[in-house]
Amino acid sequence: MHLRAFALGLVLAGVSPAAETPPPSPAMSPIHGLVLHGGAGVITRENLTPELEAQYREDLGRALAAGHAVLAGGGTALDAVIATIRILEDSPRFNAGHGAVLNGEGRCELDASLMDGRTLAAGAVAGVTRVRNPITLARAVMERSPHVLFAGAGAERFAEQVGGIELVPNEYFQTERRREELLRAQKKEREQANRRAALGGPGGPVFATIDENDSLDVERKFGTVGCVALDQHGNLAAGTSTGGMTNKKFGRVGDSPLIGAGTYAANATCAVSATGHGEYFIRVGVARDIAAQVEYLGRPLAEAAANTLAKVKALGGDGGVIAIDRSGNIALPFNTPGMYRAHHLAGQTPEIAIFR
Amino acid sequence: MHLRAFALGLVLAGVSPAAETPPPSPAMSPIHGLVLHGGAGVITRENLTPELEAQYREDLGRALAAGHAVLAGGGTALDAVIATIRILEDSPRFNAGHGAVLNGEGRCELDASLMDGRTLAAGAVAGVTRVRNPITLARAVMERSPHVLFAGAGAERFAEQVGGIELVPNEYFQTERRREELLRAQKKEREQANRRAALGGPGGPVFATIDENDSLDVERKFGTVGCVALDQHGNLAAGTSTGGMTNKKFGRVGDSPLIGAGTYAANATCAVSATGHGEYFIRVGVARDIAAQVEYLGRPLAEAAANTLAKVKALGGDGGVIAIDRSGNIALPFNTPGMYRAHHLAGQTPEIAIFR
Numbered sequence: 001m002h003l004r005a006f007a008l009g010l011v012l013a014g015v016s017p018a019a020e021t022p023p024p025s026p027a028m029s030p031i032h033g034l035v036l037h038g039g040a041g042v043i044t045r046e047n048l049t050p051e052l053e054a055q056y057r058e059d060l061g062r063a064l065a066a067g068h069a070v071l072a073g074g075g076t077a078l079d080a081v082i083a084t085i086r087i088l089e090d091s092p093r094f095n096a097g098h099g100a101v102l103n104g105e106g107r108c109e110l111d112a113s114l115m116d117g118r119t120l121a122a123g124a125v126a127g128v129t130r131v132r133n134p135i136t137l138a139r140a141v142m143e144r145s146p147h148v149l150f151a152g153a154g155a156e157r158f159a160e161q162v163g164g165i166e167l168v169p170n171e172y173f174q175t176e177r178r179r180e181e182l183l184r185a186q187k188k189e190r191e192q193a194n195r196r197a198a199l200g201g202p203g204g205p206v207f208a209t210i211d212e213n214d215s216l217d218v219e220r221k222f223g224t225v226g227c228v229a230l231d232q233h234g235n236l237a238a239g240t241s242t243g244g245m246t247n248k249k250f251g252r253v254g255d256s257p258l259i260g261a262g263t264y265a266a267n268a269t270c271a272v273s274a275t276g277h278g279e280y281f282i283r284v285g286v287a288r289d290i291a292a293q294v295e296y297l298g299r300p301l302a303e304a305a306a307n308t309l310a311k312v313k314a315l316g317g318d319g320g321v322i323a324i325d326r327s328g329n330i331a332l333p334f335n336t337p338g339m340y341r342a343h344h345l346a347g348q349t350p351e352i353a354i355f356r
Numbered sequence: 357m358h359l360r361a362f363a364l365g366l367v368l369a370g371v372s373p374a375a376e377t378p379p380p381s382p383a384m385s386p387i388h389g390l391v392l393h394g395g396a397g398v399i400t401r402e403n404l405t406p407e408l409e410a411q412y413r414e415d416l417g418r419a420l421a422a423g424h425a426v427l428a429g430g431g432t433a434l435d436a437v438i439a440t441i442r443i444l445e446d447s448p449r450f451n452a453g454h455g456a457v458l459n460g461e462g463r464c465e466l467d468a469s470l471m472d473g474r475t476l477a478a479g480a481v482a483g484v485t486r487v488r489n490p491i492t493l494a495r496a497v498m499e500r501s502p503h504v505l506f507a508g509a510g511a512e513r514f515a516e517q518v519g520g521i522e523l524v525p526n527e528y529f530q531t532e533r534r535r536e537e538l539l540r541a542q543k544k545e546r547e548q549a550n551r552r553a554a555l556g557g558p559g560g561p562v563f564a565t566i567d568e569n570d571s572l573d574v575e576r577k578f579g580t581v582g583c584v585a586l587d588q589h590g591n592l593a594a595g596t597s598t599g600g601m602t603n604k605k606f607g608r609v610g611d612s613p614l615i616g617a618g619t620y621a622a623n624a625t626c627a628v629s630a631t632g633h634g635e636y637f638i639r640v641g642v643a644r645d646i647a648a649q650v651e652y653l654g655r656p657l658a659e660a661a662a663n664t665l666a667k668v669k670a671l672g673g674d675g676g677v678i679a680i681d682r683s684g685n686i687a688l689p690f691n692t693p694g695m696y697r698a699h700h701l702a703g704q705t706p707e708i709a710i711f712r
Contacts, residue, residue, distance in 0.1 A: 120639045120671060126482075126609070127507055147608045148638045151483055152508040154607020251510020252503045253482070260616040260641035282504045283476045285616035288641040292648035315476060 028232040031328045032071040033345035036063055036084050038094045039223035040275045040320035043338025043354060053354065056093055056340060060352045063087040064342040067227060068350065077229035077237035077271070078116050078139075085112075085135040085239050088225035092175050094340070095223025097133060099175050100243025102182040108173035108243055111257035113149075114138040117236030117265035124257040126151040131159050132166040135241045138257075140165060148259060152251070178246070185247040223340075224256055226273025228265070228324045236326060238263050238271035238287070244278070254278025260288035267326060269294040270301055275339070276312070276319010284311045290323055305331040384588040387684045388427040389701035392419055392440050394450045395579035396631050396676035399694025399710060409710065412449055412696060416708045419443040420698040423583060424706065433585035433593035433627070434472050434495075441468075441491040441595050444581035448531050450696070451579025453489060455531050456599025458538040464529035464599055467613035469505075470494040473592030473621035480613040482507040487515050488522040491597045494613075496521060504615060508607070534602070541603040579696075580612055582629025584621070584680045592682060594619050594627035594643070600634070610634025616644035623682060625650040626657055631695070632675010636668045646679055661687040 038060060048056075067084035071077070089097025100108040112134035113124035123142025126149065131137045140162050141150055150158050159165040224242035231237075240263045242256040255262035255278035262278065264287030265271035272287035286308050293304035305323050312319065313335050320334025322341065332341050337356055344350040394416060404412075423440035427433070445453025456464040468490035469480035479498025482505065487493045496518050497506055506514050515521040580598035587593075596619045598612040611618035611634035618634065620643030621627035628643035642664055649660035661679050668675065669691050676690025678697065688697050693712055700706040 115639075122639055127510075145606070146635065147606070148635045149609040149614075151607040151609050154483075154605065158606035249510065250501070250503070250514035251507040253505040253507050258505075258614055258616070259638050260614070260644055264641070279502065279504045282615050283471075283478050285620070285641065285644040288616055288644045289648065292645065293652060296649060296652040 028074065029234055030232065031346055032230055032232045033324055033328050033330060033343065034064065034067040034071060034080055034084065034227065034229040035322040035324055035330050035332060035343040036060065036067065036088070036225070036227040036341065037273065037275050037320065037322045037332070038088055038225050038340030040318070040334040040336040040339035041222045042336065043340065045355060048354070056354060057352050059088065059091045059093055060340060060342045061350070063227075064344050064350055064352070067229060068344045071229060071231050072346070074232055076233065077231040077235050078114070080229040080231065081114065081227045081237045081239040082135055082139060084227040084229075085225055085241050086133050089133050089135060089241055092177075094225045095243045096225045096241040098173055099178065100173050101223070101246040102174065102178050103244070104186075104247050104249040106179070106182060107170050109248070109251075110134045110173070110241070110243055111253060112138045112239070112241040113257045113259055113263040114142055114239040115237065115259055115263050115265040115271075116142070117238070117267040117271055120266060122148050122259045122263075124149045124259060124263075125155040126253045126257040127251055128152075128155050128159070129170050130156055130167045132168045132172065135239055137165050138239070149257065151253070173243070181246050189247065222276050222319055224262075224275040226263070226275060226322060228271035228273050228322050230271070230324050230326060230328055234267065234326060236265045236267050236271035236324065238265040238273050240273045240275075255281035255286065258282060260285050262287060264288050264291050266291055270304075270323050270325040272305075272321055272323045274319060274321045276336070277317045280312045280315050280317025281319060283315060284308060284317075286312060286321060290321065294325065301325045301329045302331040302333070306333050309333050309335055384430065385590055386588065387702055388586055388588045389680055389684045389686060389699065390420065390423040390427055390436055390440065390583065390585040391678040391680055391686050391688060391699040392416065392423065392444070392581070392583040392697065393629065393631050393676065393678045393688070394444055394581050394696030396674070396690040396692040396695035397578045398692065399696070401711060404710070412710060413708050415444065415447045415449055416696060416698045417706070419583075420700050420706055420708065423585060424700045427585060427587050428702070430588055432589065433587040433591045434470070436585040436587065437470065437583045437593045437595040438491055438495060440583040440585075441581055441597050442489050445489050445491060445597055448533075450581045451599045452581045452597040454529055455534065456529050457579070457602040458530065458534050459600070460542075460603050460605040462530075462535070462538060463526050465604070465607075466490045466529070466597070466599055467609060468494045468595070468597040469613045469615055469619040470498055470595040471593065471615055471619050471621040471627075472498070473594070473623040473627055476622060478504050478615045478619075480505045480615060480619075481511040482609045482613040483607055484508075484511050484515070485526050486512055486523045488524045488528065491595055493521050494595070505613065507609070529599070537602050545603065578632050578675055580618075580631040582619070582631060582678060584627035584629050584678050586627070586680050586682060586684055590623065590682060592621045592623050592627040592680065594621040594629050596629045596631075598631075611637035611642065614638060616641050618643060620644050620647050622647055626660075626679050626681040628661075628677055628679045630675060630677045632668065632692070633673045636671050636673025637675060639671060640664060640667045640673075642668060642677060646677065650681065657681045657685045658687040658689070662689050665689050665691055
C-alpha cells in the first residue's frame with residue numbers, strides 16, 4: 001500500500017520511452033506520477049457485486065489514464081489533477097458531481113478545492129448547487145479572483161460572471177441510488193429522534209450529540225474524490241471534490257474544500273488529498289499536518305501520512321489520504337475496509353485497487 | 357512584542373494572590389493567561405486621534421478584564437475566549453459583529469471559529485448575517501452538532517433550531533463608518549475597471565488579477581478579533597471572529613472561520629488566532645503551522661510564530677497572530693504598522709498596545 005519509487009530512475013534507464021511520451025526537455029525530469037482516490041469507507045467484496053466492481057475499476061482507470069496522459073505529455077500537475085477529477089465528478093458512482101449524495105433537503109451541495117504546489121495558490125468552493133464540475137470552479141477562484149474560498153450562492157454568481165463554467169440544474173447531480181440512501185438515513189434519523197423523545201430528551205431535528213451522527217453516513221462510505229500529481233517540471237498539485245455527507249443539514253461544510261484539511265500542495269514538501277469523516281480531518285488539519293512532518297522532520301511521506309491518519313483514528317475518525325512528493329514517493333493509507341484508489345508512476349504499470 | 361513568561365512561577369511565589377483570585381485547587385496550576393487581538397493593519401499614531409485611541413484602549417481593556425476574570429475565577433479557557441470575543445463583537449470599533457465591514461452588497465456577512473485545545477473539538481460559521489455574536493454560534497456548532505463548519509443560510513437555520521442564540525436584523529451590524537469605507541472601496545474599484553477597459557481589458561466586476569485586490573481592503577486594516585487563553589486546569593482555547601473584507605463579493609470566506617488557518621488550539625502545543633490578509637493565511641495554514649513547529653521541533657512559541665508570519669510575508673501577505681502555550685509563554689508578532697492587542701498573565705499587570 002505504501003510504495004516508494006526511489007528506484008524509478010534506474011527503471012527508466014533501461015526502458016525506451018513509450019510512444020505517447022515525448023522525450024523530456026533538458027529542464028524536465030522524467031519522473032512524474034499521479035495518485036487518485038474515489039473515497040474510503042465500508043467497501044468490501046461482500047457489498048460490491050462483480051459487475052459494479054468492474055464499473056468502478058473502469059471509471060478509476062479512465063480517470064487515471066486522463067491524468068497520466070497530461071503528465072506524460074509534459075503537461076502540468078494542475079492540469080492532470082483537473083483532468084482526473086472531472087472524470088470522477090462526471091461518473092455517477094462517486095460522491096462528487098453527478099451522483100453526489102443528497103442533503104437533508106434532497107438536493108446536492110458540492111464542495112471542491114485545488115492547490116498549486118509551485119506557487120501555493122489555492123482555490124475552493126463550498127455548497128455550490130449548479131456547477132457541473134466544481135473542481136473547474138475551484139480553479140477559476142484560484143486563477144481569476146484574489147480569493148481562495150467562495151461559499152454558497154455567491155460562488156455561483158462568480159461562476160456566472162467569470163464565464164467558461166458549465167452550469168446545470170441540480171437535478172443533473174441527483175441519482176436514484178442517492179435518493180434511496182437519503183431515505184434510509186432519514187428513516188434512521190426519525191428512529192433516533194423517537195428514541196430520544198421516549199427517553200424524555202429533545203426529539204427535534206437538531207443533533208443532540210456527536211454519537212448520534214450515524215444517520216449522516218448510514219453506509220459509512222465517504223465517496224469523495226481526489227487526485228495528487230507530480231509533473232515533469234517538478235511541480236506538485238492536489239485537488240478534492242465531494243458532495244459531502246448524506247442528509248447533511250445547515251450548510252454543513254466538511255474538509256474537502258478546506259485548504260490544509262482536505263487538500264494541500266507545496267513543492268517543498270508534498271501534495272495531499274483526503275477522504276473520510278471530514279470533521280475529524282478538519283480538527284487534525286490532515287493535509288497540512290502531513291506536509292508539516294515532511295517539512296520539519298524530513299519524515300518519509302508514507303510514515304508522515306500514516307502518523308497523521310493515526311491521529312484521526314485516535315479522535316474516532318475514519319478515512320484515508322493519498323499523497324505524493326517531489327521525488328515520486330507515494331502513500332495511500334486508509335483505516336477503512338476499502339478505498340477506491342489508483343496510481344500511475346512514470347515507467348511503471350498503472351495500478352487500481354479497491355479493497356484492503 | 358514576543359514575551360515569555362517562563363519566570364512566572366518565580367514571580368508568583370513572591371506575590372500574594374489578588375483579592376478576586378480564589379486559591380487554586382490542588383489539581384489546578386496558578387498559571388493562566390489570555391491574549392487578544394482586535395486586528396492588524398496600517399494603524400499609526402497619525403491616523404488615530406487621541407480620542408479614538410482612548411476608545412480602543414477602553415474596549416480592549418474591558419475585553420481583557422472579562423476574559424481574565426473567567427480565568428482568575430477558575431473558569432475554562434473556552435469560557436474566557438468567548439467572554440472576551442463577545443465584547444469585541446459588540447464594540448462598533450472592530451471588524452466583527454456590530455461595526456463589521458460591509459460586503460459588496462452593503463450588508464454584513466460574519467465568520468467565526470472556536471477550538472478547544474483539551475478535546476480538539478471545534479466549531480465555526482461562515483457568512484452569517486443575523487447572529488449577534490457569531491462566536492456563540494461557533495460554540496453551539498461545536499457543542500451541539502456533530503459538525504465543525506456551517507455556512508450561510510444553513511448556519512442561521514441551525515441558530516434558530518438550536519435555541520439560545522440571539523438573532524438581530526442585519527442593520528444592527530451596519531455603521532456609518534463602514535458605509536463610508538465601502539463607498540471609497542467601490543469608487544476605487546470603478547476606477548480600476550475603467551482603467552482596465554481603457555487598456556482594452558475586461559471592464560466587468562470580476563477580478564482580473566490578484567494585483568487588483570486593493571479595492572477590497574482599501575485602508576489595509578484588518579479588524580478581525582480573536583483571543584487565546586490558558587486556564588488553571590492547563591487547557592488551551594482559541595477563537596476568532598470577523599466581518600471579512602470591505603466590498604467582498606461572491607460569498608468570499610477568509611481564514612477566520614477555518615480551523616488550522618485563522619484558529620487552532622491543542623493542549624499539546626499551543627492556541628493561535630490570526631488576523632490579516634486571510635487568503636495568505638489560508639495558503640500557509642498559519643495557525644496549524646505554528647502548532648506544527650511546536651509539535652515537531654519543540655520550537656519556542658515566539659520563534660514558531662515569527663517563522664510562520666515570515667512565510668505569509670514571503671507570499672505577499674500582511675497581518676499578525678496571537679498565541680499562548682501550556683507554560684504561559686505568549687507571542688504577538690505582526691508585520692503591519694500596528695495591531696490592536698492586549699494580554700494579561702496571572703500575577704502580572706495587564707498590558708494593552710496598538711502601535712509597533
